[in-house]
Amino acid sequence: MVVRSIVIYKEAFLEFYHKQEAKVQEKIEFVLDMVRHEKQVPRKFFKHLQNTQGIYEIRVITTFKSIRILCFLDEGNLVVLTNSFVKKTQKTPRKEIRKAERLKMEYFSEKNK
Numbered sequence: 001m002v003v004r005s006i007v008i009y010k011e012a013f014l015e016f017y018h019k020q021e022a023k024v025q026e027k028i029e030f031v032l033d034m035v036r037h038e039k040q041v042p043r044k045f046f047k048h049l050q051n052t053q054g055i056y057e058i059r060v061i062t063t064f065k066s067i068r069i070l071c072f073l074d075e076g077n078l079v080v081l082t083n084s085f086v087k088k089t090q091k092t093p094r095k096e097i098r099k100a101e102r103l104k105m106e107y108f109s110e111k112n113k
Contacts, residue, residue, distance in 0.1 A: 009107050010098070013069065023113070024062055031060045036078060038079040044074045052064055055100045057092065067089050068092060070100035072107075080107060098105060 008014060017025060035041050035058060049055045049070075056079075060067040069084040072090075082103040085096050 002036055003102065004036055004079050006036055006079045006081060008081045009103055010082070012103070013081045016084040020067075024060075024067070027062050028060050028067065031058060032069075050099065052097055053101045053104065055097055055104070068096070070096060072100070072104045074107070074111075079102070 007055050013101060017028060020028065021099040022077050031045055032095060035046055047059075049057055054072050056073065058081075060069065066087040068087050069081055069085060071079050071081045074080055080098040083096060085093070
């Protein structure tokens, strides 16, 4: 049963996804499926980022990389993917959060036209 739908907004996520090797793409798909189908996604995989304008991160951990996919919610059960990156430090880069917030504003601006 699908609990949430996932859509991709603009091209940033897809560009990142296509640069990953097949095993990493599979892991990304696995975590996205969990977000789609689980009522309660463990915080380890999906959590709200504090001090942001409604931005969430989807966490994909592989043996060699820690990937973050930034997103936001629309109407509660629609997850909108914005951008992603390989996390290299403890903190999520402010630049990536600002990009996700900007894309979120664009999305709602387009949607409300």
